[in-house]
Amino acid sequence: MAGGGMPAAPRGVAVERAQQYKGRVTPFVVIACLVAAVGGAIFGYDIGISGGVTSMDPFLEKFFPAVYRRKSHGSKNNYCKYDNQGLSAFTSSLYLAGLVASLAASPLTRTRGRRASILTGGLSFIAGATLNAAAQNLPMLLIGRILLGVGIGFGNQAVPLYLSEMAPAHLRGGLNMMFQLATTLGIFSANMINYGTEKIRPWGWRLSLGLAAAPAVLMTAGGLFLPETPNSLVERGFPDRGRDVLERIRGTGAVDAEFLDMVEASELANSIEHPFRNILERRNRSQLVMAICMPAFQILTGINSILFYAPVLFQSMGFGGNASLYSSVLTGAVLALSTLVSIATVDRLGRRVLLIAGGVQMIICQVIVAVILGLKFGDDKQLSKEFSVTVVVVICLFVAAFGWSWGPLGWTVPSEIFPLETRSAGQSITVAVNLLFTFAIAQSFLALLCSFKFGIFLFFAGWISVMTAFVCLFLPETKGVPIEEMVLIWRKHWFWKKLLPPLDLDTSEEVGRINGHDRALQL
Template structure:
């Protein structure tokens, strides 16, 4: 068994040097359309925090929060503490978690394209429900549908991008999903800044405009091909080869096609893959796969991006200032992503991982030191 694995790996490396092809317009367009799904995720992250800080939205659905907000000059503590508001924000992520588990077998059995289209349709329905909501139930139901769309999109789109991209540009093109996510966050912040001035239905426009990237993803998904890998997995090897020739712009795809066939056969030969991954020999990879994204989330960056306008308002910023500050945060995030794209295939993933970790450590230490220093001068309270 070990000898077989070694032989397969060796052949794969030798074949990789024989890969032919170029970055065709077909690949670029497919990746751009697919990465629009990242814009959906980013738009919802950016839009929700701004909407929950709008007075008209709070008056409509959460009047108690609005009253607490108006007394912020008396007590600025937990003015957004409300179970209904928490359900509005968290329902998307709970639905997304469940949907991502459902999306995995669907994506494997029916292809990446089906999951992308399904995610886009679900997001369209969620956008319509939120924009036209007249009660909290309708609002939360819309959030659930958005979560389903995000779950399917986040599961299928990164896989689609990595399988369509040429091997030497896979890192950069695969990061288009992250670029779209950061661009969606920044766009949402700018839209919130404009729609908050539209009384009393600006929040409906903010939520409803999520239908634009959802429509692009859905329509684009209808015209997109599936990936060669997916076609081969589903027993359509000849069709997969023709598609590979098309997206690489050459007939000389024997080496890459054979690697795909070998990988598919190897995957099918593995019994109980989820049980195997718990074996001792795979434990380092499993631990890293779980804890790396977990630790990134535990830094609090997702909470900051999601609740940015609310957080800035709680700190004493005005309505315009809080939304502008949120837009600046999104702008920095988007610009740093472009730096990563330009360097990921040149420097490697490990360099970016280590440098990003060092930056986060530095910021956390500086933040803690600054808060303690301010508390010494009784400017803020710090535990």
């Protein structure tokens, strides 16, 4: 029951209207989504830039001399060359700050709109990039990283919501993945920049860190001209403006059905005084589980270990400095290209098929890398050229599988499943969990690599097995279901329907909703 438990509280969307939705993909909505998705480039650029910078000798010599000495004079254990908690903190501090910021972003996103959070995130990221580029000591460097984290927290909280709410239902998956595509392009750009700036000594690392401001400037400037989403305008009491925006982005005035869904959803949303408390209610249990598990599993694939520390990882395997950076450029390119596969297929094949197939491919790749390293690499031996090439190829296949499955869908699914009244809170939880696990992996990976050695890849393969089984058993298909009617899919799922409270509806209305949902799944 909504709000304070009043029986007369609005019930939200009660009737399936998906077949009545009108409109098309207009240039207006494409441009708006492209500008908003640049927020993903901010996230991706930092993922890519951190690993490259931490492998550059001038950077290590200035901020982490102990690591520089160990790297320069050799280490008895090839897996432990970079094991340093301070170096890990340089990477992970951003994500801890982002975690806190994402929770603070929820009320702003709900009361001031998605656009306000996008602008706040962009300005904070610009400040952090500037401070990092000018850093003269470790505290200054870490403060800059914290400001970057605030920017990521706000951006990651608002951008996926913005994309989900602007996109037409039948193409929501593909347009929402603009965020992940921009993330992968940001990673690729960072790897390319690192490859170039590594040769500019001793200040090339400053250029790498400072250029992080470029995508933030684009997002902030574009954000000044972005329209607010119609969902947010209706929720905040501006229905006329919301309908105007809806007509513009759908390219038609025949938006009565979609607009009515928004109005009904907003009535329920406005009756909820405490979204974070409401999201814990039994009727929201399934969405809450997904908001926690999907981002956690996305990180437990081990992808960030490769993307953060690709140059470090390849150098630990015996690759030279330039070769390791070149290999990380290759993985970044593969990630970007594979995301296009997901964009092209997600609204035809569905979310579940891509997640399950990607999981199987990632498990195989992780096991192959672990076997090669276990047999051919160790404290007293280096990989041969042939096996080095094989490792890079298999890692690229792993990255490709992530790029068309868990990479984009780890963000897409949570952003589309929440009802309007808990959508901002749900997205904050998704981002917070993602950043919590990102922080944990970033802080612990170098130590885990040192302790587990090749077993680190088997560790991640185990988690991928768990999450693939989770999708098979517990994730319903959301392809083609309008975002305001997503609440209906849980009552059709074999497991979640057992946990949901009974509907406060008469029999005929219940039958109408179920039949309407069946028709939506068939489309």
